[in-house]
Amino acid sequence: MFKLSSTYLVSALAMLCFAQTVSSAAVIKARGTDASVNVEVCTGSVGVGCVSIPVGSDDCNDLNGGLVFLNKEISNAVIPGGLVCTFFESFGCISQQGGGDDVVLTAGTWDFFSVPGTSAARVDFNDLTSSFSCSPL
Structure with a gap:
């Protein structure tokens, strides 16, 4: 009967894990800007x-x-790091002239009852969003 040593088995598993990691990294790199968050x-x-x-x-x-x-x-x-997202009251990510119907938020966890508005003041944007758009910083 064929007998495997534990050293051989550990080496084989390590090589398999390394090959999988290289393969995953190649796929992510190939996707580049197509990768979504x-x-x-x-x-x-x-x-x-x-x-x-x-x-x-x-x-x-x-x-x-x-x-x-x-x-x-x-x-x-919850907006991941590296993104800035604009939340709009209207569909189509359209803001009306004069503003006040959208909010721009960067990375973090946001409670829409109090978010930064277009002026320095905080605004209540709870239950107003109909569309949103995000871009990298």
Whole structure:
């Protein structure tokens, strides 16, 4: 009967893990700018009624179709580092002239009851979002 030594087995497993890591890194590198990140939006506090939405650079994410249950219902968002996201009251990521119907948020966890507005003041943007768009910083 063929007998494997523990040293041989550990070496084989290490080589397999290394090959998998190199392969995964190559796939991620090949995707480059196509790689998406997720923004988590919640209808309640963070962890309550949350959905993780993949976002592409400057793509408009309308809260319709399969996301219609989020329309005018977002209370919190978790934005990953390296992104800035604009949340709009209107579909199509359109802001009305004069502003005040959108908020721009950077990385972090945000409670929409009090977010930075277009002026220095904080605003209540709870349950107002119909679309959002994110871009890399």
